[in-house]
Amino acid sequence: EVLLVESGGGLVRPGGSVRLSCRASGFTFSNHWMTWIRQAPGKGLEWVASIKEDGSENFYVDAVEGRFTVSRDNAKNSLSLQMNSLRAEDTAVYFCVTGLAVAAFWGQGTLVAVAS
């Protein structure tokens, strides 16, 4: 069974930083692109960042380019999202998902709230 468990969310001040983590199990992590997708409260979905199987390539949505960094540790089956210079509009539930073009499996999400 594919299992994705996110952690690291919480309340952060504007301009602050937070690091999200995702532990993966139930599949060969190193064989899959991984992605972060977010959902602002009561809103739709936004594809945030994706990283290639070996970490050699990644993509970011313009809204987070230069502020967020996606990384992975295949030895630990772990995906991370370093979020810097946070803004109120970054407030959302962040989901860890498998895949690049299609989000096949999803974690339960972790909430990041940016407020003073």
Next chain:
Amino acid sequence: EIVMSQSPAILSVSPGERATLSCRASDSVTNNLAWYQQKPGQAPRLLIYSASTRATSIPARFSGSGSGTDFTLTITSLQSEDFAVYFCQQSQSWPFTFGGGTKVEAK
């Protein structure tokens, strides 16, 4: 950026009836279109990819069609567990984008 539009925003359907949801892309996405279902308090679940291929364990009452810019998700004989929000998503070009969603509610 390709903008995805979904209609209607809210669809009221009785159990056992057919539900037809629409998704339109601002530019052609060929068949790079997926559908997701999201229930309150839960993560979305993949239903359909490549416009018409059902994901693993998805019941046959869910079907997808279309290509280019116009797509349809059809739920035949709606079950009580199908009341949810449905999102379409394109993967033709980065950034991959979602539609705003269609809420299927009980009539």
